[in-house]
Amino acid sequence: MRSRGTLWRVRSYSPAETASRSGFSIDTLRYYEKIGLLSGIARDAAGRRVFTDDDLAWLGMLRCLRDTGMPIAELQRYAELVRGGDETTPKRIALLRAHDRRVEEQIARLREQQRKIQEKIHFYEDAAATAGPVADAAT
Amino acid sequence: MRSRGTLWRVRSYSPAETASRSGFSIDTLRYYEKIGLLSGIARDAAGRRVFTDDDLAWLGMLRCLRDTGMPIAELQRYAELVRGGDETTPKRIALLRAHDRRVEEQIARLREQQRKIQEKIHFYEDAAATAGPVADAAT
DNA sequence: CGTGCCCCTGGAGCGCACTCCAGGTCAATC
DNA sequence: GATTGACCTGGAGTGCGCTCCAGGGGCACG
Structure with a gap:
């Protein structure tokens, strides 16, 4: 083909x-x-x-x-499905969809955490600008 | 305070x-x-x-x-800076900014890879819909 | 023909970030 | 006063995903 x-x-x-x-x-x-x-x-x-x-x-x-x-063990399951031929297509779709959702969550969590990190950076920048020690819970 | x-x-x-x-x-x-x-x-x-x-x-x-x-070793550097007191603020900012950039890249890469995964899902869905084996490089 | 070079196998070793364990202390509860 | 349960310490063990190593084979180039 x-x-x-x-x-x-x-x-x-x-x-x-x-x-x-x-x-x-x-x-x-x-x-x-x-x-x-x-x-x-x-x-x-x-x-x-x-x-x-x-x-x-x-x-x-x-x-x-x-x-x-994706952990190795799941790659192994996927590889096995692929070896299993065309009738495993639905299972491959399910596996990849589940992984896709995990990636989505991962991205969302990273964004959330990035916000926190940036807040901290701003906090330090303000502290540096004020040129004096500023009370903070845990630096 | x-x-x-x-x-x-x-x-x-x-x-x-x-x-x-x-x-x-x-x-x-x-x-x-x-x-x-x-x-x-x-x-x-x-x-x-x-x-x-x-x-x-x-x-x-x-x-x-x-x-x-962030690996443990870098957390240790950060913790040390925090213990170092206010004069380490610029270094803390630099450390967090570098990390922030890495997180940004991480998110970008994940998005890119997610696209690839979704393409594959669509490929399988099409293959399933056509109800016949479709040639693909590597399933 | 010899010298490199890339590759082979089976199996041991490694780095990271925990996680578990043995043996013990102390405070509170029955 | 015996038991229970949470916590302590130092140190060994674990799981993951590679990574390295010893010992050896075959081919190509000079």
């Missing part, structure tokens, strides 16, 4: 190149394969891993989910 | 109450005292910790900074 209408050939990537493109270290790539987050990674004649564009796209998804705080 | 114009007496709090109010466990409170994040915590005749409203306010600040991702 992709081969029709596109011009570029399917590329493959060494572990080092995959690491630099995905942002995961080579050790982490090996670790992810070992714990089942990457499956079906090809090998060359010498037994070295060979990553494809699809692998890179999947790594991009992993990166996105990890960076938004 | 506070005693004038306010009605409530200064309260004090047991470790258990402090834990439930601050959201830190008793163990964490002890740990924080041990590593210098809490200093000058009073003790009663039997050697038990007695927390004040000021302590609670400071714990609130610690909670806010921790929850926004």
Whole structure:
């Protein structure tokens, strides 16, 4: 399907190149394969891993989910669903929706806390401007 | 200064109450005292910790900074500045401003990543609606 | 043919931030 | 006066997510 209408050939990537493109270290790539987050990674004649564009796209998804705080265990469940084929689509949607809500909450909490931090900064700025000690609960 | 114009007496709090109010466990409170994040915590005749409203306010600040991702080591620097007295105000401002920027970036990154997650959700929803397998880079 | 270099495996080690535990003190309650 | 319960200390242990290491293999370049 992709081969029709596109011009570029399917590329493959060494572990080092995959690491630099995905942002995961080579050790982490090996670790992810070992714990089942990457499956079906090809090998060359010498037994070295060979990553494809699809692998890179999947790594991009992993990166996105990890960076938004999804624990490894849940990534494993997600990876398992993906391996489970098309009939797991509803479960994948549910999993990602739940995560999306957590990200939403995370953002809301961060904003709230940022407000608090900025208040504190203003408090210090006022204290510095007044050039005298100002009573505060806990500096 | 506070005693004038306010009605409530200064309260004090047991470790258990402090834990439930601050959201830190008793163990964490002890740990924080041990590593210098809490200093000058009073003790009663039997050697038990007695927390004040000021302590609670400071714990609130610690909670806010921790929850926004500030590592313990930086909290220690901040606590040290606070112990250093008023002349450290500019440094406290600088520290909090730097942290504020990191929080800002964090929020921006989360939003970006949330977009990606939502795209994926939409992709799955479309795939489910079409009721047939749809080619995707890496599900 | 030798020297590098990148990669392999299995398994140990690490950093962070707690969290738990053993053994003990003290005050209040029954 | 025995029990209970909250708290104390110093120090060991835990969970997560990597990260590092020893020992070895194969290929490419000079």
